Amino acid sequence: MIIRHANESDYVSVIHVINDWWGGRQMADMLPKLFFQHFQTSSFIAEQDNEMIGFLVGFLSQTYPDEAYIHFVGVHPAYRRMGVARRLYEQFFSVAARHGRTTVRCITSPVNQTSIRFHTRMGFSIEPGDGEVDGIPYTSNYDGRGHDRVLFVKTLPPQEED
Numbered sequence: 001m002i003i004r005h006a007n008e009s010d011y012v013s014v015i016h017v018i019n020d021w022w023g024g025r026q027m028a029d030m031l032p033k034l035f036f037q038h039f040q041t042s043s044f045i046a047e048q049d050n051e052m053i054g055f056l057v058g059f060l061s062q063t064y065p066d067e068a069y070i071h072f073v074g075v076h077p078a079y080r081r082m083g084v085a086r087r088l089y090e091q092f093f094s095v096a097a098r099h100g101r102t103t104v105r106c107i108t109s110p111v112n113q114t115s116i117r118f119h120t121r122m123g124f125s126i127e128p129g130d131g132e133v134d135g136i137p138y139t140s141n142y143d144g145r146g147h148d149r150v151l152f153v154k155t156l157p158p159q160e161e162d
Contacts, residue, residue, distance in 0.1 A: 001085065003091050006043035007039065011036040013052050016076070031057065037160050042068065044076075046084050056088040060099050063145040068096035070106040072101050087121055097159045101145050104156060107149040110138040116150060124152035 011033045018027050036041060039059040046054035054075040061067040070092060075084045085110040096104055108115035108126070110133045120126070131148065142149035 001046055001048045001053065001087065003044050003046050003087055005040050006036055006045050007040055007056065008033070008036045010045050010052075010055070014055050017052070017076070018074060021077060035059075035071065042092065042095050044088050046104040048079070052076070054084040054088055055093055056085075058092050058096075060096065060101060061136075063123055064103075066101055067103045067105060068092070068099075070104060085118065086122065093156055097156050100159075102156050102158075106152050107142065108152070110148050110150050111134055119152045120152070121143045124154040127151040127153055 014031065014036075015028050018031065019025065035057045038055065042059050043057045044055065045052055055073070056070060057072040058068060058070040061069055071091070073085060073088060084149075093104065104124075106119065108119065113134075116126075116136060124138055125141075129139040129151065131138050131140050136150055138148045138150050140148050142151070
């Protein structure tokens with residue numbers, strides 16, 4: 001597996017598979033092309049045998065200079081539980097740390113138990129919210145009315161000096 005920076009032309013490949021990778025859920029609208037135009041240095045494509053098997057779209061916050069944000073991650077269903085997502089996250093953490101970021105944030109839906117387990121295994125903490133389901137705190141209406149989200153935060157280890 002190789003991991004490389006995303007580029008604008010990757011948008012078509014990602015949008016072509018995103019709804020299928022999410023079991024038919026309509027997810028494409030959550031990932032506009034602008035991410036592939038403006039956040040290439042903090043977004044990644046995982047490939048094996050010249051086939052895209054995963055992607056991570058993230059950015060370095062302009063508002064909070066010590067933070068980075070992971071917006072969207074996907075792994076081909078045939079390659080799940082093989083370390084693809086972990087490698088993508090580690091690549092993102094490395095870029096974030098090199099740019100002086102000490103905090104990484106991301107979100108998921110409260111019903112996405114697989115994502116919640118993955119993020120906690122990756123060292124993310126769940127931020128307090130105003131609601132709770134199955135013992136998991138969430139923030140109501142985070143992404144608009146009826147779109148509750150679990151908010152994650154991870155502190156990156158200090159970057160070693162060369």
